[in-house]
Amino acid sequence: MRLLTEAAWVAGSAVVAGLGVALVDVGKTGQVTWAVAVVFLAFGCCLAGLVAAVRRWAPGASSFLLWPTALLVALGLVLIYRINPMEAPIQVWWIVAGVVAAIGILLTLRWGVERLMPVGYWLAAGGLGLIVLPFVPRLLGGESESPHGLWLTVGWGNVNFMVQPFGLGAVLLAVGLAGIHSRWALESVSNRGAGRLVANRDLLVVGAVWVTTLPLLWATGDLTAWAVLVVLSATIAYAATGDSRAVWTGLSLLGIGFVIGLTSSRMRETLQVWLDPFSAGDAGAGLKESLLALGSGHLSGSGLGMGEPELVPRATSDWILAALGEELGLAGTVAVIVLYGLVTAAGVGVSIGSRDLFSKVAAAALSFLLCLMFLSAAGGLQRLLPPTDLGLPFLAYGGIPLLAGWLAMALLVRISHEEQGPL
Amino acid sequence: MTDFVFTALRLIFLALIYLFVWYVAKGIANYLGLGTSLRTTRLGSRLVFIRSESQSGMHFTVADSVVLGKSPDADVPIDDPYASEFHLRISRRQGKLSASDLGSDNGTYLNGRRLRTPVDLARGDALQVGRTVLEVR
Numbered sequence: 133m134r135l136l137t138e139a140a141w142v143a144g145s146a147v148v149a150g151l152g153v154a155l156v157d158v159g160k161t162g163q164v165t166w167a168v169a170v171v172f173l174a175f176g177c178c179l180a181g182l183v184a185a186v187r188r189w190a191p192g193a194s195s196f197l198l199w200p201t202a203l204l205v206a207l208g209l210v211l212i213y214r215i216n217p218m219e220a221p222i223q224v225w226w227i228v229a230g231v232v233a234a235i236g237i238l239l240t241l242r243w244g245v246e247r248l249m250p251v252g253y254w255l256a257a258g259g260l261g262l263i264v265l266p267f268v269p270r271l272l273g274g275e276s277e278s279p280h281g282l283w284l285t286v287g288w289g290n291v292n293f294m295v296q297p298f299g300l301g302a303v304l305l306a307v308g309l310a311g312i313h314s315r316w317a318l319e320s321v322s323n324r325g326a327g328r329l330v331a332n333r334d335l336l337v338v339g340a341v342w343v344t345t346l347p348l349l350w351a352t353g354d355l356t357a358w359a360v361l362v363v364l365s366a367t368i369a370y371a372a373t374g375d376s377r378a379v380w381t382g383l384s385l386l387g388i389g390f391v392i393g394l395t396s397s398r399m400r401e402t403l404q405v406w407l408d409p410f411s412a413g414d415a416g417a418g419l420k421e422s423l424l425a426l427g428s429g430h431l432s433g434s435g436l437g438m439g440e441p442e443l444v445p446r447a448t449s450d451w452i453l454a455a456l457g458e459e460l461g462l463a464g465t466v467a468v469i470v471l472y473g474l475v476t477a478a479g480v481g482v483s484i485g486s487r488d489l490f491s492k493v494a495a496a497a498l499s500f501l502l503c504l505m506f507l508s509a510a511g512g513l514q515r516l517l518p519p520t521d522l523g524l525p526f527l528a529y530g531g532i533p534l535l536a537g538w539l540a541m542a543l544l545v546r547i548s549h550e551e552q553g554p555l
Numbered sequence: 556m557t558d559f560v561f562t563a564l565r566l567i568f569l570a571l572i573y574l575f576v577w578y579v580a581k582g583i584a585n586y587l588g589l590g591t592s593l594r595t596t597r598l599g600s601r602l603v604f605i606r607s608e609s610q611s612g613m614h615f616t617v618a619d620s621v622v623l624g625k626s627p628d629a630d631v632p633i634d635d636p637y638a639s640e641f642h643l644r645i646s647r648r649q650g651k652l653s654a655s656d657l658g659s660d661n662g663t664y665l666n667g668r669r670l671r672t673p674v675d676l677a678r679g680d681a682l683q684v685g686r687t688v689l690e691v692r
Contacts (some may be wrong), residue, residue, distance in 0.1 A: 137609045144575055151568055158561060170613070191636045192686065195608060203575055435565045460569065467572050478583050519605040 138183050138195060145202040146176035149391045152210030152436060159437020160214075167213065167220070174224050178231045179490045185235040189242045190549035197482070197548060200474045201526055202543050205534070207468065208527035211455050212448045215441050219448055226531040230538035233524060237542035245546050252311020255304045260344050262301030263361065267351035281352045281521040296449075298357060298524055299505065299536035302364065305341070305434055306501045307543065310494040313372030317489060332381060334369045334383050341365040342385045349389060353398030356520035362386050364501055372493045406518040418445045422454035422513045426465075433461030448529035450521050454513050468527070469510070476503040479544050485551040495547045498540045512526050585611055585688075600652070602645065605681070607690035609634045613691070620646035622657070623684065637661050637685030643670070652676040652691060661685055 150172030157164045177459040179202055186193055205227060213220035241247065248255065266284040283294045313334055342362055349358040366382020369375070401415055409416035409423070421444040428434065441447050441455030448455075457465045479499020485493040502525055509524045511517035523530050525537035585606040603614040610633070615621070621630040626640040633642065639659035646653055655673035656663040663670045664683040676682075680691045 140628075142573075147567075148571055148575065151564075151571065155561075155564055155568055158564070192584075194586050194653065194686075196579060196586050199575070199579045199582075203572070203579070425680070432566065432569060435561065436568070463569050467569075467576055470576055474576070474579055474583050481583070481586055 140189075141195070141202075142176055142179045142183060142400050145179055145199065146172050147174045147522050148211055149206035152206065153213055155436040156210065156214045157437070159435055163533050164444040167217075171209065171213070171220075171224070175209070175227070178227055181434060182231050182234060185238050186545055189238040191543050192551075193545040193549035194478070194482075195540060197475075197478050197545050199530075200471045201479070201537065204468065204471050204475075204526035205369045205537075207456070207464075208524075208529070208534075210436065211441075211452055211459075211527075212529045214436055214459065215447045215452075215455055216529075222531075223529055223534075226534050229531070230535045233535055234538040234542035234545075235396065237539060238546060241543075241546050245494070245543065245550060246490055247490060248307055248494070249311040249315055252308045252315060254308070256308025256312060259301040259303070259305030260309055260341070262297040262304065263345060264347060265297055265301075268347060269370060281354060282348075283521065294530075295532050296521065296530050297532055298521075299523060299525055299533040300539070302361065302501055302505070303498065303536045303540050305361070306364060306368065306497040306540075307494055309337065309368045310340075310372065310490060310497045313369055314490040314493050317372050334373050334375065335377060338362075338365045338369050338378060338381050339385065342389060346389060346392065349393040349399060350396045351398065352521070353393075353396055353400070353402040354520050354522075355390070355393060355399060355402060356512055357522050358389065358393075359386060360501075360504045360508050362389065362520070364504060365495070367500055368493060368497045371496050372489065406515065409515070418451055419513070419515060419519045421445065422451045423515060425451075426514065427456040429457040429459070429461040429465070431459070431461050432463050433459045435459060449523050450509075450528070451513055452524060452528050453510055456527075472503065472506040475499070475541075482544055482548045482551060486547055486549065489545045491550060495544055498544055502537070502540060577669075582611070589653075601692055602682070602689045603692050604687065605690045606686070607634065608686075610687070617645050617647050617652055620644060633684055633687055635685035635687045638687065642684050647675070654682060659684075 150168050151169045154164050154168045157168065183195065186195065186198070209220065209223055209227065212223050239279065266282055282298045283296050285292055285294050287293070311541065316334060341363070345358055345361045349355060362382055362385055366378050369378035405412040405416040405419055408420040425439070425441060425444055428439070433439070436459050439458040441458050444451045444454050453465070454470065456468060476499050479495055483492050483495035483499065486495055504523055505522055508517060508520055509522045512520040512522070523533035525533050525540070528534070601614050601616040604610040604612065615631055622641050622644050623629055623631045623633055624641040624643075625633055625635065625638040631639055639657070641657050642659045643656050643663045645656055651671050653675045654663065654665065654670060656670045665674055666681055676691045678691050680685070682689045682691070
């Protein structure tokens with residue numbers, strides 16, 4: 133029975149991807165191409181492989197964690213195929229890589245997710261390293277700005293492509309901080325009377341993340357992405373310790389960072405674009421076109437292949453929700469918002485049901501991170517928040533956001549399995 | 556292709572997405588235990604799977620006595636890796652349903668409390684076996 137149910141979900145997700153590609157083909161050329169079959173089979177096989185791995189290494193996990201993710205990935209692939217068909221095959225390969233990475237996580241952690249707790253320092257350091265990688269070398273070289281924001285150009289010979297390591301870094305940072313704070317919370321009984329430094333070390337970690345990521349604000353002016361990191365670190369410290377000073381420390385550091393950031397020309401430019409994108413010239417082109425695209429979507433959108441989302445700069449990555457809003461309208465946008473809400477709700481459910489502190493904090497941190505990244509990217513393109521380069525996990529082109537999303541999901545699946553383990 | 560057909564396909568695509576979202580939302584609500592209705596004092600006669608990977612919505616009526624468990628030989632097989640082969644018995648005595656654990660490894664929980672002795676059931680009670688939840692209706 134369970135096999136039939138899972139087969140139905142896999143087939144349903146693949147049908148959404150295939151039907152979406154067919155609609156794009158019909159909308160653009162009036163004919164259906166082989167891409168429909170390729171996308172249907174490739175997507176279906178990837179999901180079937182992932183479901184088989186979950187049944188093998190995390191049979192007690194709720195498969196409902198996978199399906200909202202699968203639908204978001206399917207919608208992202210359809211939109212990328214719509215906007216730039218050349219990028220769609222690369223995205224398919226990134227989906228394969230993400231699924232393989234997720235299976236690798238399930239396989240590696242089959243003896244227990246708590247194995248990550250002792251390596252929390254390394255994970256957090258690695259995550260911070262990935263986050264600052266695009267711009268710190270430039271700052272050390274004497275340049276004050278990062279021309280491509282959060283993006284990093286990687287190249288071998290004549291082949292160059294851009295990646296955004298922020299999402300992957302943030303996932304590693306979230307798990308690493310969960311490990312650090314949980315370990316200290318478990319040790320806290322033996323540390324009573326050990327001095328103020330030990331008593332306040334959770335707050336010091338929030339400060340350390342703030343100091344390390346401040347160059348991001350300076351070099352890129354991406355206030356929203358930087359705020360995600362500070363809020364995340366303060367929230368994880370609060371979740372692990374229950375100490376409300378973590379929240380107040382995070383909020384204070386946000387304010388101080390904002391004032392320091394105002395001395396950066398990039399941040400002043402970001403704020404100017406946010407306040408008045410229509411008179412900000414080329415810098416405001418993304419936000420301006422995004423607002424126009426969303427405004428032309430109406431209730432059910434112009435139809436896949438019938439709008440003009442290619443007018444939005446970097447429409448497949450940073451502004452993909454604007455393209456979705458234009459072609460699928462309010463109905464499509466609300467569906468995506470609900471799907472991210474369901475991913476977060478399922479993650480919070482896993483956290484509540486977890487029995488050990490590390491699993492509880494790590495599940496809460498990962499679901500909160502996915503929620504924050506969605507709110508930041510969606511708020512940025514609707515001008516509710518300062519615009520950001522953050523890619524939407526699962527939906528955006530670029531590989532790393534997709535990889536980061538699958539890794540976070542694999543960890544949640546593993547924690548969900550352990551939640552249901554023998555009592 | 557006519558505009559009418561294209562528009563119909565477009566709306567079918569959106570409807571398919573919402574159908575998918577609806578079933579996912581229902582599954583997650585069951586997973587979070589939000590589907591449990593308020594307890595009433597009336598007697599119940601049937602049990603409904605309200606949280607299960609593959610049996611959500613299925614129900615059965617207890618005429619005399621049924622044994623639930625992972626084994627295919629159980630009267631009501633439960634698709635749950637954390638259920639025992641023969642996990643619990645539900646029987647009817649003088650119109651009242653009662654549940655008794657059959658020495659399962661992971662225990663049976665009635666409204667969040669582990670069953671130690673046979674207990675009478677009322678409509679709205681939630682029985683948890685592994686990760687599966689059944690409600691008396």
